[in-house]
Amino acid sequence: MDLKFRCKCPISSALDVIGDKWTLLIIRDMLFDHKKTFKDFSTSEESIATNILASRLKLMEEVGIISKRKQEGNLKSNIYMLTEKGLALLPIIAEITLWSDEYVRELNPIMVKENYDFVRTNKQVFLEGIKQAYLKTFDSENKS
Amino acid sequence: MDLKFRCKCPISSALDVIGDKWTLLIIRDMLFDHKKTFKDFSTSEESIATNILASRLKLMEEVGIISKRKQEGNLKSNIYMLTEKGLALLPIIAEITLWSDEYVRELNPIMVKENYDFVRTNKQVFLEGIKQAYLKTFDSENKS
DNA sequence: ACTTTTACTTTCAAAACAAAAGTAATCAAT
DNA sequence: ATTGATTACTTTTGTTTTGAAAGTAAAAGT
Numbered sequence: 001m002d003l004k005f006r007c008k009c010p011i012s013s014a015l016d017v018i019g020d021k022w023t024l025l026i027i028r029d030m031l032f033d034h035k036k037t038f039k040d041f042s043t044s045e046e047s048i049a050t051n052i053l054a055s056r057l058k059l060m061e062e063v064g065i066i067s068k069r070k071q072e073g074n075l076k077s078n079i080y081m082l083t084e085k086g087l088a089l090l091p092i093i094a095e096i097t098l099w100s101d102e103y104v105r106e107l108n109p110i111m112v113k114e115n116y117d118f119v120r121t122n123k124q125v126f127l128e129g130i131k132q133a134y135l136k137t138f139d140s141e142n143k144s
Numbered sequence: 145m146d147l148k149f150r151c152k153c154p155i156s157s158a159l160d161v162i163g164d165k166w167t168l169l170i171i172r173d174m175l176f177d178h179k180k181t182f183k184d185f186s187t188s189e190e191s192i193a194t195n196i197l198a199s200r201l202k203l204m205e206e207v208g209i210i211s212k213r214k215q216e217g218n219l220k221s222n223i224y225m226l227t228e229k230g231l232a233l234l235p236i237i238a239e240i241t242l243w244s245d246e247y248v249r250e251l252n253p254i255m256v257k258e259n260y261d262f263v264r265t266n267k268q269v270f271l272e273g274i275k276q277a278y279l280k281t282f283d284s285e286n287k288s
Numbered sequence: 289a290c291t292t293t294t295a296c297t298t299t300c301a302a303a304a305c306a307a308a309a310g311t312a313a314t315c316a317a318t
Numbered sequence: 319a320t321t322g323a324t325t326a327c328t329t330t331t332g333t334t335t336t337g338a339a340a341g342t343a344a345a346a347g348t
Binding site: 003005006007008009010011012013014015016017019020021024025028045046063064085088089091092093095096097098099100101102103104105107108110111112 | 147149150151152153154155156157158159160161163164165168169172189190207208229232233235236237239240241242243244245246247248249251252254255256
């Protein structure tokens with residue numbers, strides 16, 4: 001693990017863990033697109049390089065944001081799943097989305113336009129909904 | 145301006161603007177420590193290099209997160225001030241702080257321990273308080 | 289058996305970052 | 319008015335990180 005903390009500040013320490021250009025995008029793909037495998041992540045719109053992806057997944061697992069397992073009946077694919085620690089990043093991603101919707105659009109006109117009114121007015125409900133929908137996609141694995 | 149957007153996703157576009165290791169820390173210093181000058185920022189606990197600081201301040205100004213001005217009676221120091229766009233990053237910083245307090249502390253034991261209960265239970269009030277306290281530090285400039 | 293797929297690793301070039309020193313303008317003291 | 323200190327940078331020179339491309343090994347499909 002090549003993780004080092006700059007100082008004792010909670011904000012800078014958090015950025016030392018998730019403050020790169022890719023980690024939150026991988027988590028976004030998990031939460032909103034229900035992506036699970038290395039292949040899934042490597043085909044994102046931003047086309048992350050596979051070496052970067054591998055090193056990010058490794059670090060995320062080491063710090064406990066995601067967990068890795070094999071599916072029963074498939075020894076090839078790894079399934080990456082957000083832990084509670086990783087799921088708890090959703091509020092950050094939501095706030096980033098709202099800020100971007102309001103202030104970055106003017107800089108990047110091709111940005112997709114969605115209606116985020118519900119996120120703004122019912123934030124807790126929205127977050128819980130995304131979380132439950134995500135967890136639901138693992139039901140098939142959990143039935144023993 | 146060397147800012148490029150990877151794609152049309154609001155999250156990745158936001159990270160293209162503020163997703164480096166320094167920008168949010170500079171904004172943290174403005175919001176919580178009421179730092180205003182180049183010198184102020186260069187003496188942070190994380191000791192940012194001056195060339196990085198200069199390039200970040202330039203980009204932040206170009207994208208409209210901060211504005212720069214001279215104080216009357218001091219031609220030497222520049223005063224950097226958050227715009228509405230920059231102030232609107234506060235909710236993101238708050239969520240990062242809460243996540244870090246709960247989940248990063250175990251990785252970085254020297255992290256400062258504060259009580260964030262009020263932030264959690266009265267988030268809107270807290271955010272508004274930080275914002276007003278920040279704006280108040282510019283009152284002396286605004287009296288004409 | 290052969291080809292494809294998945295999950296990586298390796299290699300090497302390019303970009304970003306970091307440390308240090310340097311510069312120019314202002315300001316403060318003599 | 320001159321000197322020294324301060325502020326806000328820029329420049330230079332490594333070092334680290336990132337990115338593109340190709341390569342590898344195990345598993346799966348045909």
